[in-house]
Amino acid sequence: MSSDGFRPLDEKLLVEYLKGTPSLAAKLGSQFDKLEIKEVGDGNLNFVYIVIGSSGAVVIKQALPYIRCIGESWPMTKERAYFEATTLQDHGRLCPAHVPEVYHFDREMCLIGMRYIEPPHIILRKGLIAGIEYPLLAEHISEYLARTLFYTSLLYLTTTNHKSAVAKYCGNVELCRLTEQVVFSDPYKVSEYNRWTTPYLDADAEAVREDSILKVEVAQLKSKFCERAQALIHGDLHTGSVMVTTDSTQVIDPEFAFYGPMGFDIGAFIGNLILAYFAQDGHAEKGTDRKLYKEWILKTISDTWNLFYRKFTALWDKNKDGPGEAYLPAIYNNPELQLLVQQKYMEDLFHDSLGFGAAKMIRRIVGVAHVEDFESIKEASKRADCERKALNFAKTLLKERKKFHNISEVVAAIEHLDK
């Protein structure tokens, strides 16, 4: 046990901890000698235990004071558990249907006790690789995005409450710095951490590092990421942070949360769907060309943005006389003007989302952390073909994002490049 009260938990300590914590013990029932315990974290970042008792189950997640990426160990504040817990609570209040409930948080132990998201929930990314359709995914994620982003922005909050929340989440700077490095910096320079499907993408990776226009654009997105406290964003909303069944969608792991640009969340999700799309040809086998599945992914991309647009502006309309101070009703005082400011706001948000989404795609192909969508394509040349298409699309999207007027044009551009 370290001086600050932190102890990494093994199974034995875990059982003791559960016994001594009424809010968790109550969920599990009294038979502590019969608990079923499974460690499911990757062990590099966090411990994640599934604990199943006689009357219920919980997940225990404990942050460790480092992260490990391809063998390298980076020290990383375990305080991130605090920001993850408070975000799960804040976002959970705003969108309980799609955020797992927190039963317990222990700041000293960096430990969150939360809802066990039970089978048949799986990680969305794995579902996308398996070619499974989730008919409610766009509906659910757009609901999550609209509610969490709207209610933590100045469209709903007073500037007093907003600034106080911004100040609190400034404390999560180490996780922000990790994003700054791996998303906005490393892919655009020579870095020991970068990797790609070599030798096939060697020239492509080099082209990214030598693309001046791309680097000018990514600098602007990085500044926006660092400077613009627009809403409490999840901060890492890729398809590995979402658990799904055909009728449930649960957003997990908001340890990167802070007050940042909304487009970073929207873009992360859409960008990862586009990665999933371009990976499909690598998963196609005889008799399953994935053609219909690719269409479903494109439809889900469209639906996510369009439903988000509708839900977000509906929340705005509903709360236009609420506490939010960005657009005072006494100024934006007629329906045409209200429509005009919304259109402008949503247009900017759309372009931000495309830019951030593209940056998130690029870093998954030539940066440190790759995605299973591509990694699971065993044949390297086939994988490289898929990755190159995704990379080329992402570069265009990042550089030309302001030329797209709506999501249909984005989808059309994906289809065009995929021909």
Added chain:
Amino acid sequence: MSSDGFRPLDEKLLVEYLKGTPSLAAKLGSQFDKLEIKEVGDGNLNFVYIVIGSSGAVVIKQALPYIRCIGESWPMTKERAYFEATTLQDHGRLCPAHVPEVYHFDREMCLIGMRYIEPPHIILRKGLIAGIEYPLLAEHISEYLARTLFYTSLLYLTTTNHKSAVAKYCGNVELCRLTEQVVFSDPYKVSEYNRWTTPYLDADAEAVREDSILKVEVAQLKSKFCERAQALIHGDLHTGSVMVTTDSTQVIDPEFAFYGPMGFDIGAFIGNLILAYFAQDGHAEKGTDRKLYKEWILKTISDTWNLFYRKFTALWDKNKDGPGEAYLPAIYNNPELQLLVQQKYMEDLFHDSLGFGAAKMIRRIVGVAHVEDFESIKEASKRADCERKALNFAKTLLKERKKFHNISEVVAAIEHLDK
């Protein structure tokens, strides 16, 4: 004396306080019975005492827990003294030539002891009304702006240091809220606080409130003001916050300081020079048509921006391998690319500055707080003519700011409107 240790000072208490405070006593010399004390604050916002002793002088500024505007008393945290003191210290370290030295700060008493800016220094605004040329003004202010903004931005700071400073200054939210209201909101709606030269400008004030394009644009500036933590800005850099002689320029009163958009400071200064310009016809008398003086003001506007551009980018070049994390040298690794990112950055900053400058002009004509430049024009119809020109120019500038490519075009537009 209130429970928190705060006591508003009268002259008697002041002398006691000075005796008991070595850092101030040392400046004044030992003859406390012969101190010359003058209260020069407006008494509505702060006490400001000039204290002259046998061996030197100090200014004592104490924040009061309210502000008063046209008879109305608004409660206003006296904690603003803390943000004023730390900004004087932070900016003072970065630009000692143009920021008065802080000798002493007492957080409980909300009291700053600082350099007495001695005669013949006067408030710049009064000099502009009197028609006095300040040949070094643009040189000095551009130096102040370049150094304070550059060194507190991500061009120089690590994101760790930047986020920590951002969090601290989030505490100055009450002063930010005052700006949000009086600059970005009240002028665009019916408000009991607004006033203008009536009846002459009644239609003009109404036109501001009914100008949808203007209101869409001002909303974007307001969002940027509330969300974008770009650098530690002064927050109220009009010509009343600057004291001058022909060879000295001192920036005072940064109680509105926080991490906000740089363009807000640059725009405040330039916008107030433009107000001074349009007020000149109201000050012209027989034999002094102020024509040459108006030319000097326009030259000062040009020089301020152009010198700022040169100094700011020179600091950037000099520190391109420094701690700043916005543009890593390994990415922005050749002179052409460095030039490209600087041009883009400065172009955005220019447009921000014009937008904020225009907003600051508008609020001085149809909002709560007016400027002596116009107020001192006794004849109302003449005053209204001057104000209308300034207002019309500001509206154009705010709406069309992105069409201006350089400051010469802005100056040309001023001259064109003034014909």
